[in-house]
Amino acid sequence: MRDKQNHGSKEGSKSEQGLHVYEALSVRFPDAHCELLHHNPFELLIATILSAQCTDDRVNMVTRSLFAELKTPEDYLALGQEALQERIKSLGLFHNKAKNLLAMCQRLLEDYGREVPADLEELRKLPGVGRKTANVVASNAFGIPALAVDTHVFRVARRLGLAQGSTPEKVEEELKQVFAREHWSKAHHLLIFHGRRICAARKPQCPVCPLVDNCREHEQAMEKNLALIPE
Numbered sequence: 001m002r003d004k005q006n007h008g009s010k011e012g013s014k015s016e017q018g019l020h021v022y023e024a025l026s027v028r029f030p031d032a033h034c035e036l037l038h039h040n041p042f043e044l045l046i047a048t049i050l051s052a053q054c055t056d057d058r059v060n061m062v063t064r065s066l067f068a069e070l071k072t073p074e075d076y077l078a079l080g081q082e083a084l085q086e087r088i089k090s091l092g093l094f095h096n097k098a099k100n101l102l103a104m105c106q107r108l109l110e111d112y113g114r115e116v117p118a119d120l121e122e123l124r125k126l127p128g129v130g131r132k133t134a135n136v137v138a139s140n141a142f143g144i145p146a147l148a149v150d151t152h153v154f155r156v157a158r159r160l161g162l163a164q165g166s167t168p169e170k171v172e173e174e175l176k177q178v179f180a181r182e183h184w185s186k187a188h189h190l191l192i193f194h195g196r197r198i199c200a201a202r203k204p205q206c207p208v209c210p211l212v213d214n215c216r217e218h219e220q221a222m223e224k225n226l227a228l229i230p231e
């Protein structure tokens with residue numbers, strides 16, 4: 001039986017646990033990065049809005065041709081709602097997504113000189129841009145420390161015991177205490193890579209997980225199993 005590691009065990013502080021998770025996942029996923037196809041902040045903003053309730057792979061299939069055809073906010077506005085819907089309809093929620101993209105493009109033209117603002121608060125003012133999208137764009141396009149909490153980050157952080165919050169906002173605040181500020185953006189990618197490749201929602205691959213000795217969920221599952229063994 002393996003010895004329980006000191007780093008990240010429940011006896012350690014949260015920041016020690018955070019550092020251990022960060023280092024272990026950095027070894028397992030040295031190339032963790034944003035998987036949404038983009039070449040500039042505007043394309044990343046479009047792709048992130050399109051990614052709501054949809055996988056990155058599906059978004060990339062659509063944006064490959066969309067980005068080849070449309071380059072500027074004016075291009076999207078000239079295309080219009082119906083034609084834009086047609087191009088993104090495989091992604092679901094296409095009516096609202098097209099509406100938000102057009103409103104966002106309009107706002108960029110009217111208030112931001114056609115440029116995506118490099119500022120978290122300004123990003124959040126754009127139509128269709130919530131906290132998660134603003135964090136993704138701020139960190140990936142502009143290098144601003146931010147920690148976006150999507151479904152994978154939310155699930156993995158709670159399973160590991162890094163956070164207990166019941167909403168993405170609460171988990172984000174907890175994770176910002178757990179990880180060093182300079183690690184926020186990378187920690188976001190590491191937790192997503194881990195959630196997609198090992199700690200899947202339905203079937204987590206605990207036997208091959210580099211964090212198995214430091215995971216609250218796994219520890220609780222083991223305790224439950226032991227309790228079922230008759231003495």
Ligand code: SF4
Nearest residue numbers: 199204206209212215
């Ligand atoms: S041990 Fe299992 S539940 Fe815990 S982080 Fe690893 S894969 Fe997820």
